[in-house]
Amino acid sequence: MPAGRHPDHAPLELERFVPYQLSIVSNTVSQAIADDYQARHDLGVTEWRVMAVLARFDGLSAREVAERTAMDKVAVSRALARLVAAGRVRRHTHASDKRRSVLGLTAAGWKIHDEVAPMARQRERELLARLEPGEQAWLRRILDKLMGEIEAER
Amino acid sequence: MPAGRHPDHAPLELERFVPYQLSIVSNTVSQAIADDYQARHDLGVTEWRVMAVLARFDGLSAREVAERTAMDKVAVSRALARLVAAGRVRRHTHASDKRRSVLGLTAAGWKIHDEVAPMARQRERELLARLEPGEQAWLRRILDKLMGEIEAER
């Protein structure tokens, strides 16, 4: 038996353990993307996600943003506070329900969005380019499926 | 054009954006596993990773643990402080280099390891069970490949 091994205890092989692999790959990719815009635009990951969702769906409430970003409402609230202060998101109160806010990107917000979105897409392409076409298709299919399962359970 | 859409700006579809999908899937799975042991054993994710690595490789230094867990040395230092205090890891000084520590699980550490490792494996099986056998094989292949690329670049 090789020194330092403990086969009786069946230790986990971390680097082949799927949840661990997912964590490493995900963090590495996200970090690479975030590095692109964090310094340049003083924009956090959470803020970017909020902007991305408001770019697609104008007029959402904070709660709806939270749903679509899979962030909790506290995180959304904080991200919005910064975005509004920076003049990137406009917020006004819903006409018939004074609790709700009605959110959308400002012109400044769109400007940043239109710079960051292509960069993000480029990073995604770079990631996928490391895989063969068949693998790319399988990865998309698998992630779509798992996302669906997660969605369904929530 | 549907209300609330802005096709001119080509907004990102977050839920089909691979880095975002990876992040959601990874966090969901990791959280599910962590929930299993955090409350029960008062054990954080970082601490568990350190334990898992020491279960496989006895006698590592803190720096080597950091390498194998992809954690930075500060995180490892903190995890070790807690683990040693809790009597789960033994630490003594390297005979010929007083800077290095020599780490390993104690009996108590092994006991926890032997409870947690099968739970973690079970969670991995549950994740994979959501996929068809072909998809499982592709996912493993893809993750192995991406892990290799990441490793190589560091």
Added chain:
DNA sequence: CCATCATGGTTTCATCTGTAACCATTTGCA
């Protein structure tokens, strides 16, 4: 040798994140 640089590891501080408590408004229903 001894001054300098590199390495292993810890501490400090500032920031981020999550949980729970909270406030205001709206809804449901007796």
Added chain:
DNA sequence: TGCAAATGGTTACAGATGAAACCATGATGG
């Protein structure tokens, strides 16, 4: 109506995390 429960959102606090400064030991080169 009007009062309890639910909802949208913010604030307060505590624990986690990361970058940089730090301390001790070891390696290197004149």
